[in-house]
Amino acid sequence: MIERFYLKEYLSFKEVELDLKSGLVVFTGPSGSGKSILMSSILSSFGSASSDASLCESTVSWDLDANEHGIENDDVYIFKHIKKEKSRYFINNQSLPKKVMSSLSSNYLRHLSLRDFSDFENENLLLILDNRIKKQNHNIDALKNGYKEAFLEHKRVKKELLVIEDEQKRVTELKEFAAFEIKKIESVNPKISEDEELLEIKKELSKKEKALEAITNANAIFEHEHGVFSALDVLNIENSFFNDAMNELRAVMESAEERFNALDEVDIEEVLNRIEELSDLKRRYGGIKEAIEYKEQKIQELQKYENIEITKGDLASREAALEAKVKDLANKITALRLDELKFFRDDLNSYLKELYLRDAQVEIRDAEYGVFGKDEMLLKLNATDLQKISTGEFNRLRLAVLALKSEFMNKNGGVLMLDEIDANLSGEESMSVAKVLKELSGHFQIFVISHQPQLTSMGDQHFLVHKKGDESYVRELDFDERVDEIARIISGESITQEAKKFAKELLSLQK
Structure with a gap:
């Protein structure tokens, strides 16, 4: 998780220091107060965004493997972006290129506001499906390991046989x-x-x-x-x-x-x-x-x-035996996946229903043999290709897939950053997104900007971003201050007693 963030001299921010907790971290505040600027600054400290801030610094507790870049293993790492005449990036005071910094952090930090299709890649969807199969005590790991070993050996032998056959033509x-x-x-x-x-x-x-x-x-x-x-x-x-x-x-x-x-x-x-x-x-x-x-x-x-004829004969026999083994193991893996697919689809659509989305269609079709088998998972939303659905639908579908994936994750799944994922949603839709994010926050540290009371009330930690004059400030809110802020979100700057009452009710539900 990100334990601390420090920002100095960036646009309307002079200085910000945040001590951060695990779980769901919510940022609210009036429009134009600097919430997106703050989020961008956090990303900038990891080389994942650009910023003209003098200093963006994040302290993290990640199991980082950066020995090849001269960074020794430690319990805590400090990611830092300094901007004077030019940008420089550091981890524990070790200077690194931005590309390396971003690559190292990308294993732990994901910005879901970007239209990133990685969650829908075949490998990721198959991994979720296979983990569900494993839960039923099927020996799928042994099958997959045996398949992968046979597939790679078959690939090697086939390549060698092709070389021999080519040589034979010119022998x-x-x-x-x-x-x-x-x-x-x-x-x-x-x-x-x-x-x-x-x-x-x-x-x-x-x-x-x-x-x-x-x-x-x-x-x-x-x-x-x-x-x-x-x-x-x-x-x-x-x-x-x-x-x-x-x-x-x-x-x-x-x-x-x-x-x-x-x-x-x-x-x-x-x-x-x-x-x-x-x-x-x-x-x-x-x-x-x-x-x-x-x-x-x-x-x-x-x-x-x-001796080429003898060698070719031996290789041909070996290649045929391996091909048969690869097909047999791949078919067994496919059969297990097809059996589980209905339950995968039902559970995914259950999450989508919570998120007020239409049903998804999921199917498995044959593809070229690869290290994960011969299966390709195709996912559509109400028969619409993912490239054609709206950004709001896209991000909520990603949340549903992440929710499925998180069922088999340990506590530390990394950090998710979302910018106004509940924008333009109704109260019911916003609450559905909030519930899914709350569930995910048991596995991820989640940073979210919200303009809706439902998601804001779910936060384990709530920061207010506000302006005094031309300068922006950030402070963590206590319970009473959260009531006032949620009431402001509900009723606007003229806070009503009804809004305060509703805000208290929302917060009380989270206790």
């Missing part, structure tokens, strides 16, 4: 291509790092002549080696350091000379041709390692093509 071409690719790579027979070694040989060959000439010139130093030893003896200097250096230098020169002389046996044309072959593979497959891996992949594919 000769695919086999030839795989064999060609294997032969192409095997004809080169590349080795890991071979290209690097050959490039090093090519580099050595390119400088062989120049290197050998340099070695020959350098070897002249050894002709003067004896003279150095003699000079060191005359100078009485230990010559071991010079002896070690000359031996190391001699070894380096001999090794280099042997390495370059060994290249006499290398055919430069063969090296260049081999490098070109390996380069072609690298250009085609991305590298020597990749070419070898690709060859192994094609070998496996070739084996699969050889």
